[in-house]
Amino acid sequence: MLKSWKLKEIVLMSLFAVVFGIIYLLFLHVGNIWASLIGPIAYEWLFGIWFIVSIIVMSIIRKPGAAVIPETMAAAIEVMLGNAVGPRLILAGVIQGLGAEAAFAATRYRHFNLGVYMMAGAGAAVFSFVYGYLLGGFAALSTEYVLLMFVIRVMSGAVIAGIGGKYLVDALLATGSLRGYAITKRDAHA
Amino acid sequence: MRLQSVMHMRNVISLQDVSFRFPDDEMPVFEHVNFDVRAGERVVITGPSGCGKSSLLYLLNRLYPENCDGIVSGTVELFEQPASMYVPGEINRRIATVFQDPDSQFCMQTVEEELAFTLENMKVPAAEINARIQKVLKETGLESFRESVIQTLSGGQKQRVATACAWVLEPEILLLDEPLTHLDPVTAQDFVKWLKHLHEKGNLTVIAIDHQVDMWGDFFDREWQMVSGKHLEPALIREPLRSGEVAIDAKELAVEPIVSPAAFTLKKGEIAVLAGPNGSGKSTLIKALCGLKSTGGSVSPERIGYVPQSPEFLFITKSVREELSFGGGSGIDEVLKRLYLDEVSESNPFAVSHGQKRRTAIGAMLCDGRPVITMDEPTAGQDAAALRELENLIIARANEGVTFLIATHDMTFADRIADSLLLLCAGELSGPYLPQTVWKNHELLERHHLLAPSGGESCDQPHESFG
Amino acid sequence: MINRMNPSVKFVMITVSMIAMAFFFNPWTPLVFFMGVVLIQLLFATVSWKTWSLMMLPFLLGAVGYFWTTLVFGNEDSTLGTALSLSFRVLAFSSLSLLFVFTTKPVEFILSLMQQLKLSPKIAYSILVGYQFLPVLKDEFFQIRQAQQLRGVEVPKSPVKRVTAMRHLLIPMLAGAVRKAERTAFAMEARGFTGEGDRDFYRKITIGRADAAGSLLILVLLCGSMAAGWLL
Numbered sequence: 001m002l003k004s005w006k007l008k009e010i011v012l013m014s015l016f017a018v019v020f021g022i023i024y025l026l027f028l029h030v031g032n033i034w035a036s037l038i039g040p041i042a043y044e045w046l047f048g049i050w051f052i053v054s055i056i057v058m059s060i061i062r063k064p065g066a067a068v069i070p071e072t073m074a075a076a077i078e079v080m081l082g083n084a085v086g087p088r089l090i091l092a093g094v095i096q097g098l099g100a101e102a103a104f105a106a107t108r109y110r111h112f113n114l115g116v117y118m119m120a121g122a123g124a125a126v127f128s129f130v131y132g133y134l135l136g137g138f139a140a141l142s143t144e145y146v147l148l149m150f151v152i153r154v155m156s157g158a159v160i161a162g163i164g165g166k167y168l169v170d171a172l173l174a175t176g177s178l179r180g181y182a183i184t185k186r187d188a189h190a
Numbered sequence: 191m192r193l194q195s196v197m198h199m200r201n202v203i204s205l206q207d208v209s210f211r212f213p214d215d216e217m218p219v220f221e222h223v224n225f226d227v228r229a230g231e232r233v234v235i236t237g238p239s240g241c242g243k244s245s246l247l248y249l250l251n252r253l254y255p256e257n258c259d260g261i262v263s264g265t266v267e268l269f270e271q272p273a274s275m276y277v278p279g280e281i282n283r284r285i286a287t288v289f290q291d292p293d294s295q296f297c298m299q300t301v302e303e304e305l306a307f308t309l310e311n312m313k314v315p316a317a318e319i320n321a322r323i324q325k326v327l328k329e330t331g332l333e334s335f336r337e338s339v340i341q342t343l344s345g346g347q348k349q350r351v352a353t354a355c356a357w358v359l360e361p362e363i364l365l366l367d368e369p370l371t372h373l374d375p376v377t378a379q380d381f382v383k384w385l386k387h388l389h390e391k392g393n394l395t396v397i398a399i400d401h402q403v404d405m406w407g408d409f410f411d412r413e414w415q416m417v418s419g420k421h422l423e424p425a426l427i428r429e430p431l432r433s434g435e436v437a438i439d440a441k442e443l444a445v446e447p448i449v450s451p452a453a454f455t456l457k458k459g460e461i462a463v464l465a466g467p468n469g470s471g472k473s474t475l476i477k478a479l480c481g482l483k484s485t486g487g488s489v490s491p492e493r494i495g496y497v498p499q500s501p502e503f504l505f506i507t508k509s510v511r512e513e514l515s516f517g518g519g520s521g522i523d524e525v526l527k528r529l530y531l532d533e534v535s536e537s538n539p540f541a542v543s544h545g546q547k548r549r550t551a552i553g554a555m556l557c558d559g560r561p562v563i564t565m566d567e568p569t570a571g572q573d574a575a576a577l578r579e580l581e582n583l584i585i586a587r588a589n590e591g592v593t594f595l596i597a598t599h600d601m602t603f604a605d606r607i608a609d610s611l612l613l614l615c616a617g618e619l620s621g622p623y624l625p626q627t628v629w630k631n632h633e634l635l636e637r638h639h640l641l642a643p644s645g646g647e648s649c650d651q652p653h654e655s656f657g
Numbered sequence: 658m659i660n661r662m663n664p665s666v667k668f669v670m671i672t673v674s675m676i677a678m679a680f681f682f683n684p685w686t687p688l689v690f691f692m693g694v695v696l697i698q699l700l701f702a703t704v705s706w707k708t709w710s711l712m713m714l715p716f717l718l719g720a721v722g723y724f725w726t727t728l729v730f731g732n733e734d735s736t737l738g739t740a741l742s743l744s745f746r747v748l749a750f751s752s753l754s755l756l757f758v759f760t761t762k763p764v765e766f767i768l769s770l771m772q773q774l775k776l777s778p779k780i781a782y783s784i785l786v787g788y789q790f791l792p793v794l795k796d797e798f799f800q801i802r803q804a805q806q807l808r809g810v811e812v813p814k815s816p817v818k819r820v821t822a823m824r825h826l827l828i829p830m831l832a833g834a835v836r837k838a839e840r841t842a843f844a845m846e847a848r849g850f851t852g853e854g855d856r857d858f859y860r861k862i863t864i865g866r867a868d869a870a871g872s873l874l875i876l877v878l879l880c881g882s883m884a885a886g887w888l889l
Binding site for chain 3: 005006007008010011012013014015016017019022023041042046049056069073077079080082083084085086087090091135136141142143144145164168171175177178180
Binding site for chain 3: 253257286287293296303306309310319320341355477496498500503505516
């Protein structure tokens, strides 16, 4: 899978991961304080922020793996920065990255539009929810409450990661700095 | 003597009728280039920004065409073999490169790790790596930096580390891509001296790109002009200061512990240059003036403009015009016209040229009602044409009554535009001085690590020590 | 001893423990496990307890949030015991994570992933590039924020607006990151980096006796805490 990747594409993923890693960390602390007041549901509406890097990088590079790898790298970098959530973040990164990847794989990496990005955001949300369900012991909570959490998270994934990701990528594309990446290729919008 | 022996050497690099273009562009980056370099030569490639010098260099170390899917025609021969015969990585142990940006050419944290990374790439057995690192550090005089974290070093030190990483490959050809760009003049001069010293240790071929050939003294055997330089626009005439009106008045301005209490005034339309060594507190002082750092003392007026070294840091909107009108000011059209921005007024501010970005930033400050503008190191990485454009931009605004305070190392530039000089050393501000007085004062120049404008005398004291 | 463990081995052991913990809903298993981890840290690891307490604090708050959420929104089978179990689970996970974070050097962790778990060098070195860029990017982050403050961009109070206001900061940062990524990748390739797997590493990260002992310790604790769940 990595053979077709240029080094500059992989380093780009890593630097994006650092930029978003800084943002993720900022929000993690905000989320923590809320979590004590209103319980685990505090994070839910923010969850989309955690998926955004996979959607941005995928829409720029458009190769298999461009969603799951940056999401995992972002998690690894967060761990390196001394994030107290530690190693389980990496596992979470892999899983939510796979969720986003699944949506792009379903289109065989041929379609890159808002609908697919929102599906990818929602996909990441679904995968991460299953993981959270097991590790967070959501099974002990009432079905209504879990369903509410689930809906908020999927919405957040579709809106913040999907729409937000599309918005950021378009703004970045307009700056002219993405020259030489798949997103600027002439047939990219076909 | 040297030149004669070079004449009989073989060509290590040979380009015949080479053209190059990016896959999505109609226009080639360059066309029909013929260029030979013999073993042991020291050549500098010159030409205005954007003429394709860097692309050419990337063809020589095989970064192009693979990395950009570029299209090459003609023949590129490296060591008398077609370039495409070499597998990835193979040519890089014989042709090493130092790039221009000291911040982004490293992969590891410390100098030792970075050198080890390079040697591992070359498949040097792990048991030999330590000895090789020791050897190269000794040869380059960087022994005391072995454990240093690269990102904490100064620009000049980073360029030496980058050169050591090239040197450790024991290359036959050294490529230098504007290695002096981000260095202040004294550091740049030291770097050239140091490189010369290194060069004398082996029969190395050196190919450099640079537009400041005079910084290199007699280092090069020959200069190859890839494209002849653009015509410089004529220099604007500086009108004498008319009004005695005070435009900025700083009293007891202090940022503990970086800048000690300082006071100065500048007149309307005055151009002042703030100079001093790296780490003396220039950026801090400027940010304090603009109210971005909490300070003691007072500054009037309250609203002072600021143009950072990367003007795009200021940009918030999607077009040059919106950028100017963001602060709710009026007279946008007139400012656009005066700054020659009307052609790009609807373009994305990030996508215009560097000169236009800076014009946009200055325009935004003027429209925001900030007639005093501070600038942080605006000359870094500018070729002659861009420098002249910058000088004219500042002089034209000053003639209109805008006041400037510009932090820079470049005294040639200061000599051309400054009415007065403020000097900063370890947080102590002195001045304003008349530029002429400073150029003659050796003690003052030396204390602030400055070189008198080219043509003048320079101090010999290197200002960074390297073990 | 925990400090000397191989980062990959430690990573695998900790991940396995966490997954195992996820199947227990009695209060004793996570509580015993949490106390065991603190004990291991006390006896076998060098950790700054001051920083540890400081970083543990938000998780303690999170545990409280979990506790009352489970009480109020729990399903019909949940009891006080389940609520306690989930709160203790938060503490157990956090202490385990902190044990890893405090005893592992970030660079060695990545080198170890490459040497022991066969992570591709292309990815591993790219992560290291990102890591060493952190201070540069952080600095840039504050510079951009200051420059935009001058232009009158305020940090909004409402969290939703704060998320949307991030775009002002993100666009210049990402545009800069694209440029830096290309330059750094070029510099790496110009120094002969091809991403091939057969490297002879100068700094070898090894597996030794500390790993056997450490893994055994964690396994014993894991089994012990499970047993405590059944017995108590």
